[in-house]
Amino acid sequence: MRQILVIALNTFREAIRNRIFASIVAFAVGLLGLTLAVSAASLHEEVRLMKDVGLFLVSTFSAFLCVFVGANLVYKDIERKTIYTILPKPIHRWQFLLGKYLGVAAMMAVQVTIMGTALASQFWLLEERFSFVMVQAVWLIYVEVLVVSAVALLFSSFSTPFLSGMLTLGLFAVGRFADRLAEVRLKADAGEDQAVLDVASAAARGLSWLAPDLSLYNVTPYVVYDTALPAGFVAQATTSGVLYAALALGLAALLFSRRDFI
Amino acid sequence: MDSSPILSVSDLAKTFSLGFLGAVPGFRRLPISVKGIAQRVEAVRGLSFAVEPGEIFGFLGPNGAGKTTTIKMLMGLIRPSAGSATLLGHALEPGNRRQRERIGYLPEQPYFYEHLRPMEFLDFYGGLFPMTAQERRRRARELLDRVGLGHALDRPIRKFSKGMVQRIGIAQALINAPELVILDEPMSGLDPLGRKEIRDLIFDLKQQGRTVFFSSHILQDVEQICDRVAIVVKGRLRRLGPIGELVEVGAQGTEVLVGGLQAPAVEALRLPATALGAAHRFVVADPAAVDGFVRAALDAGGRLISVTPQRRSLEDIFVEEARGA
Missing domain, CATH: 3.30.70 (Alpha-Beta Plaits)
Structure with a gap:
């Protein structure tokens, strides 16, 4: 446990001291500020628009940031050979990976908290209350980040940052539409081959099984209309996310344990 | 002192499978090798030698001889294709904490987390060992003074020269006061003064009863401090013995x-x-x-x-x- 925490703390410290991280967070917060101006220009819809665009920005920036950091994470240590000085120490490879992941999770917690706070302060400026469902929505964005980070780490454990980033973004896109993909059943129009469409439909449904169901973490409609989430929804979505992240990390650890560091 | 070898390798071998087909499981058993597609490279071939406790052992060879690959196998970074090794009396087992707690290692041309300052850096590596925060601080200060970095405590590693990086790399290898110190090209990138300091440090480690196994192709350094050397060429052991015997006084007339x-x-x-x-x-x-x-x-x-x-x-x-x- 101690080794995991040491790696996690160092990863967190590295990210926090990285100027790119600070710049991205500052930019995202600035963009949220712009939302306030845009919302103010829309008649009677400013609060709804701000909720919608605000949550979209928090979610998208968080996802892209964790893909960027996650995809570079392990690769950078291997490429720069830093890992050569760590793995020969009394630490298991899976502990190293888990430490890296927890470091990113801590960093992303800071990022989501900063953006969530910026969003809440805009509500305060509009004299609108920051509802409980809003807090739940921000929490679910964080759970989504945990899932995407684990997937990025999985790809980062065996491929280059570019490929890891692309694969993660691909899985992220599929995951966002997983609920719709699971229902895909294409019907052939005249002149089309139904067999081909059946294969395509099956592939789409297969992808929805492979990718994490990220649609669970987008509860913007509830926030916009200030409606309570169904009972147990947050706990269920959190459990699902944590299990998917654990699966991705387990697979990453397996691949990592067999790898030669040439 | 225990007389059994502190490090021994027996018929150790490593074959890398390169090319896009090289990643296919089971490929290395096939007797084919096509450059760029499915290529097998024998980096280390049946290497056997032993290092005795308390000695300074030089591991020599030209570039591409298999020195770093051998060391990486000993450090658990690469899995051997064949053969066995023992470290501190136990079979090589990556992740074996008891074994790893007694070993220090400096890789070739090390690169470290640049955002850290020297004390943070050594505290990070010390944190991977069962050491208290107080022990880590004390040991870090001692080592920084020992490797001549006591003046650079406030400087992040990104501002270090190559020689300073090498020195702090040696400090991290010694943070746990290891019985066996494995150094891959420790003199690389150092000026003559820096090389002398590292030679003195290696000699000090021997005086403290530690065993040092290091690779190098700076032969002058090896000749001055090693008790025994092994010379490897193209993955095979070519010479092994005490320096005095190898250089054969009088052999040249x-x-x-x-x-x-x-x-x-x-x-x-x-x-x-x-x-x-x-x-x-x-x-x-x-x-x-x-x-x-x-x-x-x-x-x-x-x-x-x-x-x-x-x-x-x-x-x-x-x-x-x-x-x-």
């Missing part, structure tokens, strides 16, 4: 320097001579003939300046083995 000889006297001595100012240099191949030659030179009116047994340098042996492979 004995140099006799004589002054005051006239030209007819030089010819009468019947050995090729090289004029060095007013003196002449002769090389007597047979050690048993040296006394007779010296007497003859003195009888011919010469003045004896020096008699020096010639020896092959480690470099001679190294070059010979590298060319012969």
Whole structure:
């Protein structure tokens, strides 16, 4: 446990001291500020628009940031050979990976908290209350980040940052539409081959099984209309996310344990 | 002191499977090798040697000889294709904490987390060992002074010179006061003064009863501090033994320097001579003939300046083995 925490703390410290991280967070917060101006220009819809665009920005920036950091994470240590000085120490490879992941999770917690706070302060400026469902929505964005980070780490454990980033973004896109993909059943129009469409439909449904169901973490409609989430929804979505992240990390650890560091 | 080897390898081998088909499981068993598509490279072939406790052991070889691959296998970074190794009396087992707690390692051309300052850096590595925060701080201060970085405590590693990075790398290898220290090219990138400091440090480790196993191709350094060396070429062990035995004192003959000889006297001595100012240099191949030659030179009116047994340098042996492979 101690080794995991040491790696996690160092990863967190590295990210926090990285100027790119600070710049991205500052930019995202600035963009949220712009939302306030845009919302103010829309008649009677400013609060709804701000909720919608605000949550979209928090979610998208968080996802892209964790893909960027996650995809570079392990690769950078291997490429720069830093890992050569760590793995020969009394630490298991899976502990190293888990430490890296927890470091990113801590960093992303800071990022989501900063953006969530910026969003809440805009509500305060509009004299609108920051509802409980809003807090739940921000929490679910964080759970989504945990899932995407684990997937990025999985790809980062065996491929280059570019490929890891692309694969993660691909899985992220599929995951966002997983609920719709699971229902895909294409019907052939005249002149089309139904067999081909059946294969395509099956592939789409297969992808929805492979990718994490990220649609669970987008509860913007509830926030916009200030409606309570169904009972147990947050706990269920959190459990699902944590299990998917654990699966991705387990697979990453397996691949990592067999790898030669040439 | 326990007399069993602190490190031993037996028939250790590593074959890399390269090319896009090389990643296919089971490929390495197939007897095919096509460059760029499915290529097998034998980096280490049946290496066997042992390192005794308390000695400084030099692991030599030209570039591509398999030194770093061997060290990485010992450090659990690469899985051997065949053979076995023991470290501190136990079979090589990556992740074996008890074993790892007693070993220090510096990789070749190390690169570290640049955002850390020296104390944070050593605290990070110390944190991977069962050491208290107080122990880590004390040890870090000691080591930073020892490697000459006591003046750079506030400087992040990104601002370090190459030599400073090498020094702090050695400090991290010693943070746990290891019994066995494995250093891959520790003198690489250092100026003569830096190399001397590292040599002194390695020698100090030996004085403290620690064992040092290091690879290098700076032969002068190896010759000065190693008890024994192994020379590997193309993944195979070519020479192994104490420096004194390998360099074979007298094997290159004995140099006799004589002054005051006239030209007819030089010819009468019947050995090729090289004029060095007013003196002449002769090389007597047979050690048993040296006394007779010296007497003859003195009888011919010469003045004896020096008699020096010639020896092959480690470099001679190294070059010979590298060319012969």
